[in-house]
Amino acid sequence: MNTPYSSSGASSRAHYALVRRVEEARSQKDAETYLRDEVQLMRRRFALSPMSTSDIRVSLIVLIYCLTTSHGSVTRTSLEFAIPSAIHLVEAGSTSAEKRVGYLFCNEAVPKDHGMRLMLINSIRKDLESRRVARMSLALSCIIAVPFAEVVPAVIDLILKATSNSSPRIKALAIKTLTALASVDPDILTQERVAKAIEPRLHDGEEMVAKAALEACIGLSNTFPALNRPTVDHCIGVLRQFSRGKAYSNYSSGYIQKICQTLSVSLDEQSKSSTEVLEMALRTLKTAIKRNNYALGLESIRLISKVPTDISVAYFAPHDEVPTSKKLPHPIDSIKHLLGSQSLNDHYVFLSYLSILPVRLWAGPPEADGGSGVQQTDPTHLPLALSQWEVERIITFMDSSDEQIRRLTLTILTHGSSTLVEKSYEGRLSQLSSSSSSPRAIGAVYGRLLEMADALCCAVEDEAARGRWSATKYSEVCELCKGETVSHEILEHAVRTLRKGKQPISQPFVSNWTLAIMQGKTEGDPLVSPSNLLEDQSSSVDSAPFFIDPNTPASSKFQARALNWTLMLVFVTFVCEHAILLHRDDLKDVVTWLASCLEFYPPTMQEPMILCVIRLIALLDDSTEIGESTTEAIKTCGTNSSSRLFKKYCDTFLSYSNDLDRLKALIDSDATLSIPEVVTKLETSPSNTIAQTTKAAHIPTPSKPPASSTTPLTPSALAQSQLRYAAYDHPKGNANPRVNSFSTLSTSSRRSEASSRHARAGDEHVDLTKTITAGDLALAEASDDDLLTSMSRIAAKPKLAKGKRGGNDPEKEELVKKVDLISLDSPFLSEPIQRAVSSSSRGEGSGATSYASLPETNFDVIWAECEASGNSTRGWLDAPLDNAVLRLQGVGIHIDVISIDDAPFQGELKVLLKADPPESEDSDSIAKVAAVRLRDGEEGSCLWQMRSSDHALLVLVKQALCE
């Protein structure tokens, strides 16, 4: 960044300096440090003395920059200290620029439910009462951004008054404010005075106001149905003028889009039955396409689709009474040219139009097959609106390089003619079956197949039939991977398709999908045809080929067999994640079946299977529901297995199978859990054998302190880890991210993607020593697509990763998290560290090193010890704290700095200077130490006090501070 300050436009030199440091930082970690330090500096500045509003503005700008740029080290919680100042700025800002920054900070950095938000009400009211457009605009924008119920009684009258303000912007914002407030106080839209204030704005000459009024009227029409008619009439009136070409220049494209959107939502039956709306929409479409205004075209098409299809079909029918010459062209004719384009955006536009248009308008009668078949006359369908080339062109989109376009194409084709997609699927499947190419080489083709299967599934309305059919398709694709290997490509695509697919995952779907996989395709079973299913949507579960009598015992229902490895991994991943949707009888069946299948697989496959079983039994009511055969099978497999981890999982199963309540307490019964999350849950159990064994290397014990015990922990982390009971409730927004991460991980009801990622990240250390296995592959797939990559990376560089442990801050933080997770109730955690502290304070062993690693713990001890030596002094430094620290750094001795906010002597910056004893001296030499306390003074000065164990060191440091 070579831009000088003078031309940068920065709000202050501090802002410029910070941006420069951050932008030129060598690494993200350095940048985060700068941002964190800046926030700390600001915190001190805000705490010290009252600031002028211009200073507050500048400081808030810097803080918002920190919040925006930070990758997680600066959060809204960490900026809470500035909220009072921001509210003060909103209230007392002398210029609108100051107020704007105050409002901006309140909108961006203050949590929605923060109590301090109430302090804004008075300022908002004052600004609304002012006659200045800028201030009114800021106040209204603030309410729109974060509406809250408490503000309503204070401002509602002012807002209603603002709807007739002379400024169009204020009018529009006032209407939007009413809509926003309705989200927190629905009664607003039931007030007649609100309706009366908004309705006249429909006809406002300013489009901005009219658009806001249209949006509000849609919401109001629920409580005031009488408002719907004038709204529709107004929209039709505007659209009529526009479509006749009389007012092209009078209306903007955005306004006409809003008119079409409103009509699409609120068109009544009377208007729908008129062909006038259809013709207006067609003319608007034609105009829009001519101007390359595809957004307006889309809204026109949407409006066309709202006209009853019978009316549209009759309008475009060739034998209609209306002469063809007087008819407007078919909507497809207006957009056909987009098919020839090479731009994928144009393809997307065409497909999005086609996806909205009713199928009867363009796909031809059901018998029409891709444009090549003989079309029969059907009064309810128009002939195929596309030529053969055009249909073929659309079919090529199924292989587009863009997944979005592929999926859209499949959705459209499935709606238009599922036979087309089905044939394509079958063709590719048989082609792959006979192909000699390696699975890796044709991995993308699997993805296409599964996408087709997903699209075909979506077309099946009966959820049970859809589940069975989906299972069939997944089996078919997985079977392409022959032999006892796991196809990474298929697994990845399958899990992703199941997760990202458009088909809704419901209870019947999951149940039938699961049972169909367990039963498998037996001889003589007719493969379910999607076209059959589509034709017979009413087919019941009883008539389905996979139907199984629920009274049949599980052992005879589902035969133990070696399922294709890839399919098994897909199965356990799916079942584990959707276990809460399974019926209890189905749960029992799956548990029994999986246990009986264990013996057919190697340990790498057995691990995810047993984890899935453990997750499932947590949903059972009673231990008796776990059959003896299941327990025996698992016990036998565990005994015979050579895998240490699998044995432990078996032990876990056996220990919990007799005490399901304990397992339920550990695994949230109502949560959707992936296999890695199950592992995390099990490992968080203090009594769990897995935690004891796999974490053994990380748990400090009193008898043998591990290497990690020498890793310096932050004092806050240390203090937190020692907390066994909460003495009092923490403030709502705790600034310590460590506490947040712990609570997120341990409170399953508050589970989120973020927390699960956090937890998974924590697992990496556990797996460092493992060789990557098929089981890992499944865990990774079930966890996240990205995790697979990270696991591969870990497997590739285990030693490197291990070597780094404790070497940098993230590693330390990770260790802190682990300590929290695994030993909340451990009495051993703090002891090694305490011993190190006491050892250092007595000057035993490597006490000098301990000073450096745990300075904050020792500062008060050192301060007290140095008092006895009589070497103490103090003085003023005409420079800020930062400068004092820089001077101390210049002494050339190792220093440790303790934050103002940390004990002891809170409110003062603490610096320890330690001079190593000469190497020639014996090992018992004690380091020379100087302890300096710095307190911020007024006008950039600071007071310092110093004590030292050595007079020479005292003089040296004093010189540095007095220069």
Place this chain on the structure above:
Amino acid sequence: MIHAVLIFNTSGVPRLTKFYTPLRAESQPLLQKIFQLVSTRPASLCNFLDAPELQNLLGSKIGDEVRVVYRNYATLYFVFVVDGAESELGILDLIQVFVECLDRSFENVCELDLVFHFDDVHHILAQVIQGGLVLETNVDVIAQAVDEASLARKTSFLSANPLALGTGSGPRSSTLQTPLNWLTGKLGGIGAR
């Protein structure tokens, strides 16, 4: 509804983050996920993508369909996260409108303008979108509103600081590094990325 407006540079550093619905958790995982989704797409692909995986990270108001609409200009990605109620083609045009407004306000806007004048960028965005709904799409009207606000600020500043020589903060006119070279007049339509 528009749920988020984000600007990243090509290194993934967020230059503007504006969320119109409260998030379930901290924004960082969401930002990283969105940048990963967008930055890995080759330039030849379309500017729209469905992103159901963002549902867990976004606020509870988001509907079934989460869609990301983005455009890449020079070193910056402009990303809008919308739901099914919003026209993705309209949003693509809206990005262009937003960029033109920035360009007009900052005179050859560059990445550093977004860094040093993010309060102005927020202000311009507020002229275009309010509460997740489009307020104005006419570039001239928006530019006029921004100019009026700028003038009001200057007047306000002078009245509060009668002896001041400067005119307070405002868009600078000098050309800084890394100009985006937006030929906004030539970038109209869907084809621009």
